[in-house]
Amino acid sequence: MQSNILRKNVRLLGLLNLFMDIKLYGAIAIIYFTSVTGSMLLGMSVFSITMISATLFEIPTGIISDRIGRKQTVIIGTIASLIYAVIFAISGNYMFLVIGAIFEGLERALFSGNNEALLYDTLKDSDLESEYKTYLGRTNSMYQVAGVIGALIGGIIAYLTSFTLVMWLSVIPKVINLFIAFALSEPKANTNKIESNPYEHLKETIEGIRDNKTLVKQIFADGISEGVGEASYQFRAKFYEMVWPLWAIGIPSVLSNIGSFFSNWFSGSIIKKYGNKNIIIGGYIYGIISNIIGFFMNNVFSPLILVSNSLLPVGIARNDISNKLYTNKHRASMASIKSLFSNITYALFALVIGFSADNIGIINTLIFAALSKIIVITTYKNIFKTKKHL
Numbered sequence: 294m295q296s297n298i299l300r301k302n303v304r305l306l307g308l309l310n311l312f313m314d315i316k317l318y319g320a321i322a323i324i325y326f327t328s329v330t331g332s333m334l335l336g337m338s339v340f341s342i343t344m345i346s347a348t349l350f351e352i353p354t355g356i357i358s359d360r361i362g363r364k365q366t367v368i369i370g371t372i373a374s375l376i377y378a379v380i381f382a383i384s385g386n387y388m389f390l391v392i393g394a395i396f397e398g399l400e401r402a403l404f405s406g407n408n409e410a411l412l413y414d415t416l417k418d419s420d421l422e423s424e425y426k427t428y429l430g431r432t433n434s435m436y437q438v439a440g441v442i443g444a445l446i447g448g449i450i451a452y453l454t455s456f457t458l459v460m461w462l463s464v465i466p467k468v469i470n471l472f473i474a475f476a477l478s479e480p481k482a483n484t485n486k487i488e489s490n491p492y493e494h495l496k497e498t499i500e501g502i503r504d505n506k507t508l509v510k511q512i513f514a515d516g517i518s519e520g521v522g523e524a525s526y527q528f529r530a531k532f533y534e535m536v537w538p539l540w541a542i543g544i545p546s547v548l549s550n551i552g553s554f555f556s557n558w559f560s561g562s563i564i565k566k567y568g569n570k571n572i573i574i575g576g577y578i579y580g581i582i583s584n585i586i587g588f589f590m591n592n593v594f595s596p597l598i599l600v601s602n603s604l605l606p607v608g609i610a611r612n613d614i615s616n617k618l619y620t621n622k623h624r625a626s627m628a629s630i631k632s633l634f635s636n637i638t639y640a641l642f643a644l645v646i647g648f649s650a651d652n653i654g655i656i657n658t659l660i661f662a663a664l665s666k667i668i669v670i671t672t673y674k675n676i677f678k679t680k681k682h683l
Contacts, residue, residue: 298478302415303428306408307435309367309473312466313374313404314439317447317459318381320543323530325456330387333531337647339390340527344520344640346398347405348633354402355629356494359622363411366625368474370403375467382460401636406628413616413624414480426613427561430606434557439466440550448543498626507680508618512631514672515611517665518577520638525662528646529599531655536593545596552603560606569610570677576607577670584663588656614676614683 318325327336358366377396384390412429416422443463451459502508533542556563564572580602587598619627642662649658677683 296419298480299415299419299421301476302411302478302480303432305473305477306412306432309371309408309470309477310432311435311439312470312473314436315443315463315466316439317443317450317463318456319440320444320448320546321451321456321459321530321539323527324534324539324542325451325460326390327531328456329384329390332647333650334644334647335387337524337528337643337650339394340524341640341643342391342394343398343401344636344643346395347401348398348636348640350399350402351405351629351633351636352495352626354399355406355498355626357403358407358410358625358629359494362479363407363414363625364474364477364479366403366407367411367477368471370400370407371467371470371474373397373400373403374470375464378460378464378467382457382464384460398636402629402632405632406625409612409616409628410625411477411480415478417621418481424561425616426564426609429612430557430560430609433609434554437550437552437554437557441547441554444543444546444550446543448540452540494623494626498623498630501620501623502627502630505618507676507683508615508627510672510676511611511614511618512634514669514676515615515631516634516638517672518611518669519635520640521642521662521665523635524639524643524646525659527643528650528655528659531650532588532659533596535655536591536595545600548597549600549603552600556604556606557609560609563606564610564613569614569683570673572605572610573607573673574670574677576602576605576610577666577673579605580607581663581666581670585660588660588663591656617683 316322323333323336323340326339327333330336330339354366357369373396377393377400380389380393380396384393409429412432413422413425416425416428421428447459447463450462502512529545530542533545537544567575583598583602587595590598615628615631616624646658646662649661
């Protein structure tokens with residue numbers, strides 16, 4: 294019975310990730326937001342508001358997951374996802390974009406930590422926690438498949454028709470995900486949901502993180518990495534617009550997602566062979582070098598160089614370390630606090646990128662963002678120096 298639930302949940306989580314990230318507007322979002330707002334700063338502020346919203350909801354949703362269960366949290370998340378997709382589709386001004394961004398932040402908060410906890414608890418039911426990185430890589434690879442579909446089709450539809458049609462077509466996957474969410478099974482490892490006062494649970498979670506210095510360092514490093522990295526990635530379309538025509542802007546995202554698909558799919562065997570340390574440190578060093586070269590070249594080949602850093606499963610390696618450091622009782626809540634810091638970094642840096650691009654240019658801004666990863670490398674080197682087994 295447990296193996297049947299494992300297979301079902303893994304399959305459904307893969308589909309959930311697939312339809313969650315089929316955002317036909319994804320590769321051209323900053324172009325659309327800028328066209329509506331008339332400013333790169335305001336355009337990037339939509340991403341910032343999403344992350345501020347996610348930050349505000351992050352802690353409560355982590356507690357909700359630990360309290361009411363993983364499946365119910367997924368269901369609420371898919372409803373929030375559908376709402377923001379519809380609002381983006383009908384948006385004609387900045388205020389609609391802001392409202393949509395708030396609901397997207399709620400979706401992010403509900404899914405962050407919870408969905409990974411659902412997978413981990415499902416594996417725990419079958420005593421397969423050690424295979425977490427393999428299964429996470431397989432389910433997360435669906436994000437890349439979604440990215441390929443969205444970037445390839447979205448850019449072409451926008452070029453041939455309109456942004457409006459792209460936004461409305463992006464609603465369909467959200468409806469499908471509602472049905473997928475109801476089909477999930479709650480893992481038995483989480484049937485003993487927390488009964489303590491939510492505030493007491495939060496206090497225990499914070500104390501658990503505070504007393505684990507390695508986890509504190511990783512939360513800091515991943516916050517910088519994910520916050521700065523995601524904001525930069527969303528802004529890259531403005532750089533691609535400088536070197537490629539509009540209809541082709543989605544192609545770099547397609548290539549990046551293809552690379553990430555294979556690196557995630559085979560992440561288990563890759564990490565087992567090379568280890569988390571080599572994957573993470575090597576991946577960040579290569580990422581800095583490839584980004585600087587690509588932006589300095591500033592020509593038609595630049596996007597191809599930029600997407601090449603998707604070939605290493607750095608994210609899976611980081612996530613594997615995180616779940617080794619989390620406690621079972623506070624898994625989703627700890628993951629939410631980790632996401633909270635990432636969200637704050639994203640929200641702040643999205644505004645910095647927009648302001649910087651308006652004042653010192655797109656290329657200089659993106660080079661500055663790439664160099665910030667030096668902080669991440671330094672922090673992770675310190676982590677592996679004191680915790681060699683990770």
